[in-house]
Amino acid sequence: MTRTHLAESVTSQRLVMAPPFRAALLLASIASGIAAGFLLLPVLFRLIPNDLARIATVVDAMEHAPPPAVVIFGDSRGESAVDAAQLSRSLPGKPLAYNFCWHGQRLDHSFVLYDRLPHSVRTVINLVSLQDFSQETPGDLRIYRAMRAYGFNPDAEAMATLETGFGRPSIASLYDSEARIRWESRWGVRHLFDTGLRYFVRHDLMLERERRDLFFPTAYTRRIESAAMALAIENYAHALPAPSVSHSKTILMEKLGAWAKQRSCRLVLVIPAVHSRGVVDDHDRRVADVTALGRSVGIEVVDLSHVLPDDDFVDLEHTTSEGARKFTMALAQYCGHS
Amino acid sequence: MLFHTPAFAVFIVTLVGVLLIVRSDDLRKLILLGASYLFYMWWNPIFVLPLLTTTVIDYQVGRMLEHEERPRRRRSLLVFSLIANLGLLAYFKYYNFFIESVSAAAHAAGFDFSPVLSRLILPVGISFYTFHTMSYTIDVYKREIPVCRSPLRFALFITFFPVLVAGPILRARQFLPELERPIRLRLTPGIVMLIVRGLAKKVLIADNVGGFADVIFKHPERWPSVIIWLATIAFAVQIYCDFSGYSDIARALAAAFGFEIPLNFDRPYAAHNPSEFWRRWHISLSTWLRDYLYIPLGGNRNGQLQTYRNLLITMLLGGLWHGASWNFVLWGLLHGTMLSVHRFWREWRGEAKTVGRTAQFVSWIALQYCVLVTWIVFRVTDTQKMFIALRKFVLFDWNFHIFNLGLGENSFGFTIAVLTAFILLHYAGWRWGELDARIAGAPLPVAVFACALIAMSFVFFWPMAEKPFIYFQF
Numbered sequence: 001m002t003r004t005h006l007a008e009s010v011t012s013q014r015l016v017m018a019p020p021f022r023a024a025l026l027l028a029s030i031a032s033g034i035a036a037g038f039l040l041l042p043v044l045f046r047l048i049p050n051d052l053a054r055i056a057t058v059v060d061a062m063e064h065a066p067p068p069a070v071v072i073f074g075d076s077r078g079e080s081a082v083d084a085a086q087l088s089r090s091l092p093g094k095p096l097a098y099n100f101c102w103h104g105q106r107l108d109h110s111f112v113l114y115d116r117l118p119h120s121v122r123t124v125i126n127l128v129s130l131q132d133f134s135q136e137t138p139g140d141l142r143i144y145r146a147m148r149a150y151g152f153n154p155d156a157e158a159m160a161t162l163e164t165g166f167g168r169p170s171i172a173s174l175y176d177s178e179a180r181i182r183w184e185s186r187w188g189v190r191h192l193f194d195t196g197l198r199y200f201v202r203h204d205l206m207l208e209r210e211r212r213d214l215f216f217p218t219a220y221t222r223r224i225e226s227a228a229m230a231l232a233i234e235n236y237a238h239a240l241p242a243p244s245v246s247h248s249k250t251i252l253m254e255k256l257g258a259w260a261k262q263r264s265c266r267l268v269l270v271i272p273a274v275h276s277r278g279v280v281d282d283h284d285r286r287v288a289d290v291t292a293l294g295r296s297v298g299i300e301v302v303d304l305s306h307v308l309p310d311d312d313f314v315d316l317e318h319t320t321s322e323g324a325r326k327f328t329m330a331l332a333q334y335c336g337h338s
Numbered sequence: 339m340l341f342h343t344p345a346f347a348v349f350i351v352t353l354v355g356v357l358l359i360v361r362s363d364d365l366r367k368l369i370l371l372g373a374s375y376l377f378y379m380w381w382n383p384i385f386v387l388p389l390l391t392t393t394v395i396d397y398q399v400g401r402m403l404e405h406e407e408r409p410r411r412r413r414s415l416l417v418f419s420l421i422a423n424l425g426l427l428a429y430f431k432y433y434n435f436f437i438e439s440v441s442a443a444a445h446a447a448g449f450d451f452s453p454v455l456s457r458l459i460l461p462v463g464i465s466f467y468t469f470h471t472m473s474y475t476i477d478v479y480k481r482e483i484p485v486c487r488s489p490l491r492f493a494l495f496i497t498f499f500p501v502l503v504a505g506p507i508l509r510a511r512q513f514l515p516e517l518e519r520p521i522r523l524r525l526t527p528g529i530v531m532l533i534v535r536g537l538a539k540k541v542l543i544a545d546n547v548g549g550f551a552d553v554i555f556k557h558p559e560r561w562p563s564v565i566i567w568l569a570t571i572a573f574a575v576q577i578y579c580d581f582s583g584y585s586d587i588a589r590a591l592a593a594a595f596g597f598e599i600p601l602n603f604d605r606p607y608a609a610h611n612p613s614e615f616w617r618r619w620h621i622s623l624s625t626w627l628r629d630y631l632y633i634p635l636g637g638n639r640n641g642q643l644q645t646y647r648n649l650l651i652t653m654l655l656g657g658l659w660h661g662a663s664w665n666f667v668l669w670g671l672l673h674g675t676m677l678s679v680h681r682f683w684r685e686w687r688g689e690a691k692t693v694g695r696t697a698q699f700v701s702w703i704a705l706q707y708c709v710l711v712t713w714i715v716f717r718v719t720d721t722q723k724m725f726i727a728l729r730k731f732v733l734f735d736w737n738f739h740i741f742n743l744g745l746g747e748n749s750f751g752f753t754i755a756v757l758t759a760f761i762l763l764h765y766a767g768w769r770w771g772e773l774d775a776r777i778a779g780a781p782l783p784v785a786v787f788a789c790a791l792i793a794m795s796f797v798f799f800w801p802m803a804e805k806p807f808i809y810f811q812f
Contacts, residue, residue, distance in 0.1 A: 022782065023525045029786040030534070033793025041797065189798045190546075190752045197751030227737060235560050 041185050045149055050191040052143060053211045054102040056150040061098060061214055062113070067120035069095035070335075073110035074127030076103045076219065077272040080318040081327040082127070083216040090332035095122070098214045106132050106139030108162060111252050112147070112154035114259050123266040123335065130271060130286050130305075136246040138166045141173045142187060148176070149185045161255050165248035221321055223314045232316050233277045240280050244289035257297030268300045268335065273308045273327050278316035302334050339380040340806060341587045342541050349377065350591075354523060363520040367490055370521065370595065374499035378462070385461040388426050389497065395422045396471040397492045400478050404485040412479060419475040423468045430460050435662030463503030465659055469626055470496055474510035476630060483511045491517045498597075500588040504581070504809040506602040506622035513599065522596030527785070531774035532590035534792060539583030543760050544808075545801035547572040548580070550753040555718050558727035562737035566730040570710045572753055573717050575760050578606065580808045581620070605768060607709075610701045612676040615709065627656050645681065650674035660716075665724060669716045676708055756799075 046056065070091070072082050078101030088097040100113070107128050117124070132139075147154070154162075154174065162171050176184070198205050204222035211217075224232070245253070253269075260267035271287060280286065287303045294301035307330045312323030319327055339346050353373045360366050379386050399419040406412050428436075437453050444451035474495070477483040486492045495513055554561055554569035561569075585602035592599045606619035616624045632652040638645040650671065657670015693701075714731060718724040767773055777788045 020525050022785075023527045023530050025782065025786060026527055026530045026778075026789045027525075029789040030530075030793040033790035034797055036790065037794035037797030040794070044798070184802075186798055186800060187802055190749065193755040194749060194751035197754065231560070231562075235557075 038182065041182050041189070042149065045185040045188040048188050048192045049195050049207050049211065050188045051103040051195075052146040052188075054217060055143070055146050055152070057212055057214070058100045058102060058113075059147070059150050059152040061100070062116055062118065065098070065214065066096060067118040068098045069120055070097035070123045070125065071117060071121055072097065072099045072101060072125045072127070073105065073113070074101040074270075074272065075105045075129075076101070077129070077317050077319075078105075078127040079103070079210060080218040080220070080314070081273060081324050082125075082331065083324055083328045085215040086325065086328045087332050087335075090329065091336050099217055100214075101127065101217065102143075103210075103219075104140050104143055106135070106143075107249060107252055108138050108166070109143050109147075111256065112144075112158040112162070113152075114256065115155050115158060116152075119263075121263075121265060123268070124260075125268045125270055125331065125335070127270045127272045129274075130244070130280050130283065130290070131240060133245045133249050133286070133290055134240045134243060136166075136241070136248055138162065138170050138248070141171075142184070144171070144174050145176065145181055145184045146188075148181045149188075161251065165251040216324070218318075218321070218324065220314055220318065223320065229315065236278055236316060238279070238281050240282075240286070244282075244286040245293050250293065253293055253299060254297050257294075257299050261298055266300070267298075268302060269294060270331065271301070271303045271305050272317075273312075273319060273323070274305045275313045275316045276310050279305065304330055304334070339377055340804070341584065342537055343804070345380070349373070354594075357521065357523055364490065366521045367494055367517070370499075371490060371494045371497060374494070374497040374502060377499040378497065378502055381462050382459070388430065388461050388464060389467060392423060392426060392467060392471050393493050393496045395419060396475050396496075397486070397489055399475055400485045400492070401487070403475075403478050404487075416475060416479040420472065423472050423475075427464060427468050430458060430464055432658075432662045439664075466505045466507055467496055467502060469507045469623075470510070473507075473626065473630065474514075477510055483514070486510070486514055498592070500591040501599060504584050504588075504807050505620075506585055506588065506600055507626050508599060508622070509626070513597070516597045516599075519596065524594055524596060526593075527778035528775070529590045529594050531778040532586050532593070534789070535772070535774040536583040536586030536588075536590065537796070538792065539579035539586065540807070541583075541801060542795065542799050543756055544576045544578075544580035544583060545803075545805045546749075546756045546799060547753050547760075548576040548805060549801070549803070550749060551576060551717065555723070555727060558718065558723050558730060561730070563730045563733075563735045564738055566727055567734075568753070568757075570714055570717075570727075570731060572757060574607070574710055574713050575757060577713070577716075577808055578603070579760070584807050584809065605764070607706065607764070608702075608768060609705060610698055611705055612673065612680045612708075615705060616673070616677070623656065623659070627652050631655060642682070642685065646678040649677045649681070653677065663719055664721070665715055665719050669712050672708075672712045672715060676712075 070084070070087065072078055072084060072087075074082070078099065082099055082101070084097040084099040088094055091097070100110075107126065110126055114124070138144075144154075159171070159174055162174065173180075173184075195207065199207075202220060202222070204220050206219055206221075209217060210219040223229075256267060259265075269290070271290070283305070287301075287305075291301040291303075304327065308319060308323050308326055312320050312326060314320055339349060353369070356369055357366050360369060375386060375389075378389060396419055399415050403412060403415055406415065441451050441453060474483070474486070474492075478485055486495070491514065494517055495508065495510065498508070498513070501508055551569045551573040554565055555573070558566055558569075582603035589599055589601070600622060602620060602622050604618040604621065606615055609615035609618050632648055635648040635651060636644055637648060651674075653670045653674030654667060655670065657666045657668070657673070660666045660669070711728065711731065714727050715724060718727050763773060770776070777785050780788065
C-alpha cells in the first residue's frame with residue numbers, strides 16, 4: 001500500500017470515527033483564523049514594504065510636513081528624474097519643493113490629490129507621459145484602494161469628475177466599502193515576496209528611500225544589462241491609441257485648468273524624458289495636440305522628452321542620477337524663465 | 339456556483355439545514371436531487387435540458403434492456419443510447435470545431451466553404467455526465483450491473499452535484515450501490531480537513547500560480563527560456579492543484595452525505611513512467627478510457643502493433659475529450675506516443691526486477707520533462723505561440739535577465755514562493771503522510787492552532803481575481 005493510500009485510509013477512518021464536536025471545534029478555529037487575518041490585514045499592509053507604500057508618505061506630508069510652494073506629481077519616471085531639492089535651489093527665491101511622485105501614478109491619481117494640496121502651493125509640476133494622455137481608462141485601481149487604505153479618501157467633487165470621465169463602472173472601486181478596501185489590501189502581503197526577490201536580483205534597489213524621501217525618491221541607479229535593454233526595446237509598445245488626448249483626460253485637463261485658475265496656481269504638465277528607442281509613434285503631433293489643449297484650458301505643457309542623451313537612462317524610461325541632475329536643471333530652467 | 343464562493347457556502351448550509359429537518363430518506367434524496375439541479379442551473383438554466391435528456395434516455399434504455407433478451411435488439415438499444423449521448427456531446431462540444439476544421443481544409447484546397455457556426459454555449463460538465471451515463475448503459479448491456487429501477491436514484495447518480503461539473507467520472511457499478519444506502523449526514527475532522535485541503539490547493543496554489551502562467555503564455559516570445567520553464571512548471575502545478583483540489587472537495591462533500599466516491603489523483607508527478615503517470619492522473623478518466631475504449635479496441639491482445647495503435651487511438655480520443663481543439667488532439671497523441679514508446683522499451687528490455695536509485699531518478703526526470711512539454715501543448719492554444727514556447731523550453735537560451743520582468747506586476751516572487759511551498763508540502767505529504775490527515779488526527783490544541791493558521795493564510799493569500807476550475811470547460 002502506498003503512502004497515499006495509507007493517508008487516504010486514515011482520512012476515511014476519521015470520517016467515521018472522529019466525534020463531531022472535534023470537527024465543530026476545527027470549524028470554529030477556522031472561523032476565528034479568518035477573523036484574525038481580516039483584523040491583521042491593515043496592520044500588515046502598512047508594515048510590509050511595497051511599491052505603493054510611498055502613497056502613505058505623500059498623504060502624510062500633505063497634512064503634516066512643512067508646507068511646500070512647489071510640488072511635483074508623476075510616476076516612477078518622476079521619482080527617478082526630479083530632485084526636488086535641486087529644483088528648489090535652482091528656482092528664484094528657493095521655494096520649498098516636494099517630489100510627490102510614486103510608482104504607477106497617472107494623471108487621474110494625482111488629480112484627486114489637487115484639492116487637498118496645502119494653500120502654500122504656488123506651482124504644481126505634473127509629469128504625464130504621452131501614453132497616459134491617450135489612455136481612456138483610469139490608472140491602476142489598486143492605487144485608489146491603496147490611497148484609501150492609507151487613509152486618503154478622495155473628495156466627492158473629484159470622484160464625480162472621474163465618474164464623468166471614465167464612467168462609474170471603471171472607477172467602481174472608489175466607492176468600495178471599508179471592509180472591501182481591507183480585503184483588497186491583502187495584495188500588499190503577497191507583495192512581500194516580490195519585494196524580497198527584487199532585493200535579491202536588484203542590489204541597487206533603495207526601496208526605503210523610494211518610500212520615505214520627499215525630494216528625490218529614486219528606486220534604482222544601476223543601468224540594466226544590454227541584453228535586457230534589447231528585450232525591453234523589442235517589446236516596447238510604440239503605437240498608441242488614435243486620439244492624442246482621450247476624452248477622459250480632456251475632462252481632467254479642463255478641471256485642472258479651472259482648479260489652477262481658482263487657486264491662482266501655476267500648473268505645468270511635463271512630458272518626461274525618454275530614451276531615443278522609447279519615443280512613441282507620431283510623437284510631435286501628439287505633443288502639439290496636448291499643447292494646444294493645454295493652452296485652451298490654461299495649462300502650460302512642456303515637452304522635455306528629448307533633453308537627455310541615451311547614456312543618461314538606466315532603462316527606456318528611467319534616468320540615472322546624472323540624468324536626473326540634467327533633467328531637473330532643464331525643468332528649473334523652464335520654470336524659472338518662462 | 340463555484341465551491342469557493344459565498345454563494346456555494348449559503349447553498350450548502352441551506353441544503354444541510356433542510357436535510358437535517360427531513361427524516362424520510364426518499365424525500366432527502368429528492369431534495370438532494372433538486373439541489374443538484376439548482377446547483378447546475380446556477381450557470382445557465384437552459385443547461386439542464388441536455389442533462390435531463392440524457393437522464394431520461396438512459397434510464398429508459400436501461401429499463402428496456404432489462405426486459406429485452408434478443409441480442410440484436412439489445413445492441414440496437416445500446417447503439418441508440420450511444421448515438422444520443424455522443425450526439426449531444428458532438429453537437430454541443432465538437433460541432434464548431436468540426437465545421438471550422440472542414441472549412442479550413444476546404445479553403446486550403448481552394449474551395450469557398452463558409453458554413454454557419456453554432457452559437458450555442460457548451461453546457462458545463464457535459465463530458466463528465468455523458469461518461470457517467472454511458473458507463474451505466476454499457477454495463478447494463480453487458481449484464482455486469484443490475485438495472486436501476488428507481489428514477490430518483492438514477493437521476494441522482496447522473497446529477498449528484500459534487501461531481502456533476504468536473505468529476506471524478508462516476509461509474510454506475512461504483513456509485514449506484516452507494517445510493518441504495520440512506521443519506522447519513524456527517525461532519526468529521528476528516529471531512530473538514532479534506533475540504534480545507536481541496537480549497538487550499540485550488541485557491542492558495544492553483545489560482546495564485548495560474549495568473550503568472552497566463553501572463554507568460556500570452557506572449558511567450560517576450561520571455562527568456564528560464565521564464566518559460568517557470569511558467570510551464572507553474573501551469574503543471576496549477577492544473578494538478580485545480581483539478582485534484584476540486585476532486586478533494588467533491589470527495590469530502592460526498593462523504594458528508596454518507597457516500598464514497600473514488601480517488602481521482604494519486605501524486606501523478608511522482609510517477610516514473612507514462613503508464614504510472616496515467617495510473618495516478620485523472621484516474622477516473624484513464625480507467626474509463628481503459629475499460630470502455632482501449633479494451634474493446636483489443637487492448638494488448640492482438641500483438642504489438644495493434645497495441646500501439648490502440649494506445650494512440652485511446653489517448654487521441656482522451657485528448658479530444660478535453661476540448662474541441664487541435665492542441666488537445668496533439669496533447670493526446672503525445673501521451674499516446676509516450677505510452678507506446680514506454681511499452682516498446684519495456685518489451686525490448688524486459689521487466690526489470692530491481693531498479694537502482696539512479697535509474698529511477700533518471701526515468702523520473704525524463705518523464706517529468708516530457709509531461710511538461712505536453713503541458714505547453716495543452717495550455718497554449720495558439721499554434722504559433724505554442725511552437726515558440728516549445729522552442730524556448732527545449733532549446734534553452736541561457737538568458738537570465740529576469741529583473742526586466744516588471745516584477746511586482748507579474749507576482750514573480752510570489753509565484754516562486756507558492757511553487758516552493760507546493761513542492762515542500764507535496765514532498766512532506768509523500769514522506770510523512772498527508773498534512774490534512776495529520777492535522778485531523780493531531781492533539782486538539784495542535785489541530786485548532788493549525789486550522790487557525792491555515793485560515794489566516796487563506797485571508798492573506800486569497801487570489802486577487804476569482805478563477806473558475808479549469809476542468810469546468812471540459
